[in-house]
Amino acid sequence: MNVAVLAGGLGGSRFARALTETLAPSDVTVVGNVGDDLEVAGLHVSPDLDTILYTLAGVLDEKKGWGRAGETWNARDAATELGEETWFQVGDRDLGLHLARTEALRRGEPLSAVTARLARVFGVETALLPATDDRLRTWIATPAGEFSFQEWFVRRQHRDEVDGVRFEGAEQAAAAPGVLAALEAADLIAIAPSNPFVSIGPILAVAEIRGALEQRRVPAVAVSPLIGGRTVRGPADRMLARLAGGTGPAHVTRCYQGLIDALVIDEADADEEAGIRTIVTRTLMSDADARRRLAEAVLGVPV
């Protein structure tokens, strides 16, 4: 069984891991968000792709939920000592990846090719694809002004309410090589329990990808990021309340209108109206058993 999964950062990477642990790693293709990519001193950083890569490679700092385990911070500390504000934290080994990727991009290698190469070196058998090789950037409109995603999320600690989300470059963006083929070849399309607006939204903003989901011939199922109307981490619940009018399963469904056939929801939300067929399970991926349970619930969606 082949599964193509659309994924953001932490929730997306954990869900991708759940699928690869339940199926074979090579039966899963992950289409990752690049809307939160940024430049740090001109170095290209792809936080979501990196979190997925590190997770699938088993080198993620699980406690922090980003970056590499056993990391050192000498470059950051030196930059800080030299007076440079470093709101976006990069560890030394992480920086090595950013250097390698940036060099490759500057040579003209597309992001998808670089990502595939990095995954290969890390021994990751799951195909990891950026949604697009083109520049696509998420901008967050707030009462305090518009911010790039990372500036809002990291620097301002997503404290500002979100009035809207804009995907710069989305109109011109083509799906990266392999993405449409993976969606076409999949027996099931899954949407990870990531933030619908800023993690999955930028992927669906690529017209070819949205089109592929609209015209799918296989079931598509999303996993709700909500547990009892709250998210485990991050601002998705606040954003749903403000941008979709509430924090129930139906508000998640509305984000994926016409793109999914079922929604996996947590037991805590079982009594809520979802506006679509639901699969109820425990969705918190707290350990390997929990991940497998969630993956099996998703994979059990009948074709």
Add this chain to the structure above:
Amino acid sequence: MNVAVLAGGLGGSRFARALTETLAPSDVTVVGNVGDDLEVAGLHVSPDLDTILYTLAGVLDEKKGWGRAGETWNARDAATELGEETWFQVGDRDLGLHLARTEALRRGEPLSAVTARLARVFGVETALLPATDDRLRTWIATPAGEFSFQEWFVRRQHRDEVDGVRFEGAEQAAAAPGVLAALEAADLIAIAPSNPFVSIGPILAVAEIRGALEQRRVPAVAVSPLIGGRTVRGPADRMLARLAGGTGPAHVTRCYQGLIDALVIDEADADEEAGIRTIVTRTLMSDADARRRLAEAVLGVPV
């Protein structure tokens, strides 16, 4: 007594240190070469300024002659593991400086301002000025083709003979703020025992700086980088042989025609014709005593 010194990398930094140990640090202004600046994955690296900065700050890796003492290499190692060729070596703390400087340059801060700020943080009281804030890059013509300075020097380990040196951007380059004032205010202008072609040459390629030396009203003295017709390190001797016709003091003098009043030469070269007034001493800066002896020989040039 105020001294302005034109300096390249290792020889320049050691000589600058010799002067600051003999005078007061704040009585010395160092004008550093930027012709060997490069971009590493888009990060701006100024190898000569950094070597001078680290030397004056007392944090240079003295054994290697570049980079910081007690450095870690996790970013480089990660990049290498990920398949990125890293011929230009950057340590983690060094990388922190490159990140800080690049961010500042991208904000529009001129290189001279960034350099002054970094020096201040390092507690360096000596003024360290890049020759120019403008882009100036040294290109090396060889039988194997033309290479950027660092590509020839580091990547190809300066094995190619040099047919010529070109300073891209030199014609448009203005002296950085403070440089002309320092040359004007100095009681003595010194040229460090650096490579005349690729360390001092790019500085003198800035027309305003060359003009200031030509029209100097104070003595200017160069220290020959040769000891017995050989350089301690680096390709200056081979370049003098090929580009200036020999490796005697006179060939060094010829590089600075009209720009100096005296040449400090090593005892080993005392019998050679120099074509200019010479001061003979031991020029190898092997320890603090040797540095002081050389500095005193230079500072003893009568006004």
